[in-house]
Amino acid sequence: MSVITVERKVLEKNDEIARRNRAMFSERHLFVINLVSSPGSGKTSILERTLEYFNKRVKVAVIEGDVQTDFDAQRIARYDAPVVQIVTNGGCHLDAKLVEDALGSLDLSGVKLLIIENVGNLVCPSNYDLGEAMKVVVASTTEGDDKPLKYPSMFQNASVLIINKIDLLPYVNCSLETLRNNALKINPSLKVFETSCTTKSGISEWCSWLEQNTNR
Amino acid sequence: MHELSVAQNICDIVQQSVPKNELADVRIVRVKLGTFSGVVADSLDFCFSAISAETPLAKAHLEFEHIPFAVRCNHCQKTFENDIGFMVCPECGGAETVILSGRELQVTEIELENEEEKTI
Ligand SMILES: Nc1nc2c(ncn2[C@@H]2O[C@H](COP(=O)(O)OP(=O)(O)OP(=O)(O)O)[C@@H](O)[C@H]2O)c(=O)[nH]1
Ligand SMILES: [Mg+2]
Ligand SMILES: [Zn+2]
Numbered sequence: 027m028s029v030i031t032v033e034r035k036v037l038e039k040n041d042e043i044a045r046r047n048r049a050m051f052s053e054r055h056l057f058v059i060n061l062v063s064s065p066g067s068g069k070t071s072i073l074e075r076t077l078e079y080f081n082k083r084v085k086v087a088v089i090e091g092d093v094q095t096d097f098d099a100q101r102i103a104r105y106d107a108p109v110v111q112i113v114t115n116g117g118c119h120l121d122a123k124l125v126e127d128a129l130g131s132l133d134l135s136g137v138k139l140l141i142i143e144n145v146g147n148l149v150c151p152s153n154y155d156l157g158e159a160m161k162v163v164v165a166s167t168t169e170g171d172d173k174p175l176k177y178p179s180m181f182q183n184a185s186v187l188i189i190n191k192i193d194l195l196p197y198v199n200c201s202l203e204t205l206r207n208n209a210l211k212i213n214p215s216l217k218v219f220e221t222s223c224t225t226k227s228g229i230s231e232w233c234s235w236l237e238q239n240t241n242r
Numbered sequence: 243m244h245e246l247s248v249a250q251n252i253c254d255i256v257q258q259s260v261p262k263n264e265l266a267d268v269r270i271v272r273v274k275l276g277t278f279s280g281v282v283a284d285s286l287d288f289c290f291s292a293i294s295a296e297t298p299l300a301k302a303h304l305e306f307e308h309i310p311f312a313v314r315c316n317h318c319q320k321t322f323e324n325d326i327g328f329m330v331c332p333e334c335g336g337a338e339t340v341i342l343s344g345r346e347l348q349v350t351e352i353e354l355e356n357e358e359e360k361t362i
Binding site for chain 2: 211213
């Protein structure tokens with residue numbers, strides 16, 4: 027047997043493009059977040075409430091990632107924000123190349139904040155750096171309070187946790203405290219927000235934090 | 243879920259690392275796999291065989307080195323391992339910790355069968 031030593035990261039190509047994206051973002055003074063969650067936790071709803079709250083005072087652009095359809099991009103376009111839809115055609119996550127290509131068709135003039143809504147999936151997106159400043163993970167009360175323990179990778183990798191659909195707490199078997207504690211056991215440095223996109227509770231806290239970080 | 247594309251990346255790395263006329267001699271591709279690499283070893287193995295069948299790499303297979311999830315506490319400086327992903331220090335409850343390992347997904351070595359061995 028002869029042995030060739032390689033020592034190469036399997037996702038090195040992605041990481042390299044992510045670095046390129048990150049350099050471009052920093053050159054443009056663009057704050058970029060990667061919004062991740064399981065399907066239906068409320069990523070697009072939070073985006074809608076966020077755009078509504080900023081009301082064009084903070085100029086936001088959006089990249090939507092979905093396996094099929096441009097429904098989410100259509101929802102965002104109603105708020106008059108520059109938006110581009112990536113359809114992955116079965117792909118379970120966005121990667122840095124898809125984002126790089128999407129950036130080409132996005133008008134970023136005057137934009138301070140770019141929000142990338144990843145494909146609804148609590149597993150795969152955690153391994154693909156897109157060049158973002160941070161990952162924001164959304165967990166909704168209807169998913170139960172054990173998700174951080176079942177999908178630790180996503181919570182380890184995120185800087186912010188948004189617990190969404192708190193308006194439904196009276197009807198679901200989910201303890202806010204357990205959910206929060208489980209997430210903090212995985213990643214004690216998570217910044218936690220609790221929101222409802224229906225009652226808009228917690229949206230202003232999340233948005234002011236986001237605005238502060240955008241302007242930093 | 244994305245083991246197929248990961249397997250394709252591994253094939254690409256092997257093809258870039260081994261001279262073309264020696265690709266058929268590749269027997270083992272060693273892969274470092276962290277507990278939280280996000281891919282399942284069996285599934286990756288299966289995808290690799292599926293992709294490499296009917297290529298010069300048909301006789302190659304993956305061998306995994308599993309890397310545990312390890313965290314160091316910045317408060318008490320202790321290092322601890324677990325496979326559930328907790329980042330809080332079990333010794334002092336410290337929350338300021340750094341991940342030391344457990345996210346690896348890396349090709350480390352490629353083993354080839356030599357000419358001499360083949361003729362024996
Ligand atoms: N009651 C309640 N419903 C919500 C809340 N947020 C979102 N929803 C509903 O949950 C469903 C899914 O919301 P989306 O915003 O589409 O979720 P998503 O994470 O973008 O979904 P995907 O992109 O498909 O992964 C919709 O019917 C929303 O109206 C909330 O805070 N409370
Ligand atoms: Mg959506
Ligand atoms: Zn400690």
